[in-house]
Amino acid sequence: EIYLKYGATNEGKRQDSAMQKFRDNRLGVFIHWGLYAIPGGEWNGKVYAGAAEWLKSWAKVPSNEWMQLMSQWNPTKFDAKKWAVMAKEMGAKYVKITTKHHEGFCLWPSKYSKYTVASTPYKRDLLGEMVKAYNEEGIDVHFYFSVMDWSNSDYRYDIKSQEDSIAFSRFLEFTDNQLKELAARYPTVKDFWFDGTWDASIKKNGWWTAHAEQMLKELLPGVTINSRLRADDKGKRHFDSNGRLMGDYESGYERRLPDPVQDLKVTQWDWEACMTVPENQWGYHKDWSLSYIKTPFEVIDRIVHAVSMGGNMVVNFGPQADGDFRPEEKALATAIGKWMQCYGKAIYACDYAEFDKQDWGYYTRGKNGEVYMIVFNQPYSERLIVKTPKGISIEQASLLTTNENIVVVETTRNEYNVSVPQKNPGEPYVIQLKIRVAEGTKGVYKDALT
Numbered sequence: 317e318i319y320l321k322y323g324a325t326n327e328g329k330r331q332d333s334a335m336q337k338f339r340d341n342r343l344g345v346f347i348h349w350g351l352y353a354i355p356g357g358e359w360n361g362k363v364y365a366g367a368a369e370w371l372k373s374w375a376k377v378p379s380n381e382w383m384q385l386m387s388q389w390n391p392t393k394f395d396a397k398k399w400a401v402m403a404k405e406m407g408a409k410y411v412k413i414t415t416k417h418h419e420g421f422c423l424w425p426s427k428y429s430k431y432t433v434a435s436t437p438y439k440r441d442l443l444g445e446m447v448k449a450y451n452e453e454g455i456d457v458h459f460y461f462s463v464m465d466w467s468n469s470d471y472r473y474d475i476k477s478q479e480d481s482i483a484f485s486r487f488l489e490f491t492d493n494q495l496k497e498l499a500a501r502y503p504t505v506k507d508f509w510f511d512g513t514w515d516a517s518i519k520k521n522g523w524w525t526a527h528a529e530q531m532l533k534e535l536l537p538g539v540t541i542n543s544r545l546r547a548d549d550k551g552k553r554h555f556d557s558n559g560r561l562m563g564d565y566e567s568g569y570e571r572r573l574p575d576p577v578q579d580l581k582v583t584q585w586d587w588e589a590c591m592t593v594p595e596n597q598w599g600y601h602k603d604w605s606l607s608y609i610k611t612p613f614e615v616i617d618r619i620v621h622a623v624s625m626g627g628n629m630v631v632n633f634g635p636q637a638d639g640d641f642r643p644e645e646k647a648l649a650t651a652i653g654k655w656m657q658c659y660g661k662a663i664y665a666c667d668y669a670e671f672d673k674q675d676w677g678y679y680t681r682g683k684n685g686e687v688y689m690i691v692f693n694q695p696y697s698e699r700l701i702v703k704t705p706k707g708i709s710i711e712q713a714s715l716l717t718t719n720e721n722i723v724v725v726e727t728t729r730n731e732y733n734v735s736v737p738q739k740n741p742g743e744p745y746v747i748q749l750k751i752r753v754a755e756g757t758k759g760v761y762k763d764a765l766t
């Protein structure tokens with residue numbers, strides 16, 4: 317054990333009601349919206365295939381030139397209520413909003429920066445309108461906040477001189493002020509998801525990351541903070557030098573997921589994955605033909621995969637500069653919502669089932685011990701193999717949507733063939749298992765002598 321002043325503050329998973337709500341929410345929406353939506357991946361006639369919210373970097377645009385985009389910021393089609401209804405109909409229980417991305421443009425009228433909505437043709441407090449509208453739909457609001465701020469001349473990638481150190485301490489004070497401002501203006505916010513915290517300057521100031529976490533938790537009791545903010549005394553990030561998770565949930569699964577067989581360690585802590593629909597695009601990009609666009613079932617697979625391993629999934633949307641969403645994203649939200657309407661019982665407030673994963677799909681476990689089989693790959697054998705943990709047997713199985721009884725045949729100790737539904741549902745479907753914990757029953761099957 318190394319003594320740490322700025323290491324992990326939690327021992328194991330937080331068990332308070334705010335964290336339980338975070339966990340039970342399971343499905344979130346990411347909203348990446350900023351000046352980058354205006355050029356949409358194109359600069360001076362050249363279209364860049366990289367992340368559209370990084371266009372300033374790809375096209376090497378100086379900050380003062382980039383911030384002139386503010387004069388064009390006028391999302392006349394923005395309607396917070398429509399955005400909230402879209403998230404509601406998708407079945408999202410929370411929304412993570414980019415309050416400020418790396419570019420430094422603030423979606424709220426911050427008094428600590430001149431780069432805010434207040435200094436654009438569309439003066440309104442967009443963040444405030446979104447918070448109100450989502451909350452009115454019963455949707456929790458989480459704030460994405462980029463510490464790295466390309467618009468602030470005090471930002472430093474590293475601390476190599478006394479001047480760097482003085483400038484960066486001014487920058488950290490500016491950041492504290494913005495965080496306090498966000499907490500004061502929008503006290504219903506439930507979470508801060510920090511990004512832009514990988515630079516050496518932050519790793520050398522682990523104390524500040526611990527202070528920022530503590531400050532927000534004092535201002536907003538119950539608020540959750542992601543691991544990505546945190547660096548310990550030695551600059552170790554996410555997990556401290558003693559291997560303990562910092563923050564309240566692991567947030568390293570960005571556009572990737574843990575392996576459901578090899579990476580079961582993630583079930584020991586809370587975690588949240590986030591994903592894009594085109595591989596690289598978080599912000600609005602005008603040309604989605606440049607990369608593969610995931611189908612609704614491919615997005616749903618990732619949502620279920622995360623929940624089956626005790627994690628949350630946040631699906632990204634990149635609104636247009638005019639404040640509307642592209643048709644593909646509206647269609648995706650509708651398709652996910654339709655599926656969640658039928659099968660959400662196997663997702664919301666569900667967790668890792670501790671059953672070994674099988675080829676046909678994923679397991680989740682509900683609050684009352686029921687186990688769900690979410691079937692993505694129905695085998696030609698028409699039998700879904702289930703191997704139960706020692707001492708657990710299957711009592712009964714039914715199709716979640718119709719309650720149709722599903723035949724279960726025990727094939728050997730702790731192994732069963734669960735039949736597929738009479739009529740193929742034609743979409744990923746859910747079988748609910750009623751399991752029995754058989755205390756101490758002697759198995760009827762003998763081990764082979766080899």
Ligand SMILES: Cc1ccc([C@@H]2N[C@@H](C)[C@@H](O)[C@H]2O)cc1
Pocket residue numbers: 348367369370511570590598
């Ligand atoms: C290398 C890299 C840095 C930052 C990112 C940001 N994190 C995502 C959540 C988006 O905000 C993306 O811009 C992505 C890749």
